[in-house]
Amino acid sequence: QVQLVESGGGLVQAGGSLRLSCAASRSIFAINAMGWYRQAPGEQRELVASISSGNSTAYLGSVKGRFTISRDTAKNTVHLQMNSLKLEDTGVYYCVADWNNLVYWGQGTQVTVSS
Numbered sequence: 001q002v003q004l005v006e007s008g009g010g011l012v013q014a015g016g017s018l019r020l021s022c023a024a025s026r027s028i029f030a031i032n033a034m035g036w037y038r039q040a041p042g043e044q045r046e047l048v049a050s051i052s053s054g055n056s057t058a059y060l061g062s063v064k065g066r067f068t069i070s071r072d073t074a075k076n077t078v079h080l081q082m083n084s085l086k087l088e089d090t091g092v093y094y095c096v097a098d099w100n101n102l103v104y105w106g107q108g109t110q111v112t113v114s115s
Helices: none
Strands: 004-007 010-013 018-024 033-039 046-052 057-059 067-072 077-082 091-099 102-105 109-114
Touching: 004 091, 018 033, 018 091, 018 109, 033 067, 033 077, 046 067, 046 077, 057 067
Parallel strands: 010 109
Antiparallel strands: 004 018, 018 077, 033 046, 033 091, 046 057, 067 077, 091 102, 091 109
16 A cells, blocks of 8 residues: 655745645655646546656646656655646645555645635
């Protein structure tokens, strides 16, 4: 199993930045891919960014150029740097890990962008 613990959410003004972190309970070398989903109120969960074990990254179109996903293998942690935040980035952000043909989810962290 993999336990995921997110941190770094909060309230920020539009145009500001936040850095989310996701700490995994096992070495992320063994994890095929990790990523971040978000869910806004009344909306479906959507994949925001992902990173593979080979460090290939992919982004939701609306966050390209503003968000950066990265891995810190020494700390078994994945980060999501979010810059130039917009009101529509508000939601609960979930860390996800694809390991051993199973998908694991964190508990989520709230990001609220205010005007």
